Amino acid sequence: MALHPAPRREPTYETGSPRVDVPLRYPFRIGRRRIAHIDLIPPTLDDLEVLRSLDGAGPREILAAMSDLDQDQVGLFRWPDVEAALEAARALLPPDLLPVRNSAPLIGTDPEASVASVASEAAPRIPALPTDLDDDETVLPTARADRLVDLVGVSMEGIEHG
Known part of the structure; x- marks a missing residue:
């Protein structure tokens, strides 16, 4: 009987899984790395459970869980790029994770x-x-x-x- 659990092994997913590539309207550099797009993949069940356990998981946490970028890098995105990435992420997320799109605009209401x-x-x-x-x-x-x-x-x- 082992006293310590075996270290968790990272899975290797087969190629060809659904991915959504979102080009950034405002690409940027961090050091030598140029970030010009975000490659979104469906989050794992573990990622979804962590996102649901957070009080008010925002775009930073959601996009970091779905890409190879960390939360600090996602935080550097300009807002139009965040909106485009979240819109693309809707197809890969459970419907209850992102807020429902509001048909009535908030600005200009009576x-x-x-x-x-x-x-x-x-x-x-x-x-x-x-x-x-x-x-x-x-x-x-x-x-x-x-x-x-x-x-x-x-x-x-x-x-x-x-």
């Missing part, structure tokens, strides 16, 4: 619409029919200071100080 949607979700709905406030069965939602400012336009500090 602020009135976003405020209305947030307010409609957070504020209690006003009943269609009048209610009797003296009725013992009426239960009003509790007022929170941050919501009261939105509804009334006056902060609790303003009420307390007169």
Whole structure:
């Protein structure tokens, strides 16, 4: 019986496995090595488990797990290259690892619409029919200071100080 586990042997994968080559729009050099593309391969199950165990695995960790580059080298990519590599990586990753593409752009959205949607979700709905406030069965939602400012336009500090 061995007291120490045998050293892990690195596998040798057969050639012809799916790879995605992403040329960089902003190639760069580190010493004598020129990095002009990123060659993406599907991550191993071990890599996926490590990525899922991290709190908020980002592009740096994902792309480093899928290529021969380390996280420091991936960190030197310009953002358009990161976006292109992540888009190419979607085909090689489980669907739950990368966030879903949002069809609505974040910039240029109508602020009135976003405020209305947030307010409609957070504020209690006003009943269609009048209610009797003296009725013992009426239960009003509790007022929170941050919501009261939105509804009334006056902060609790303003009420307390007169």
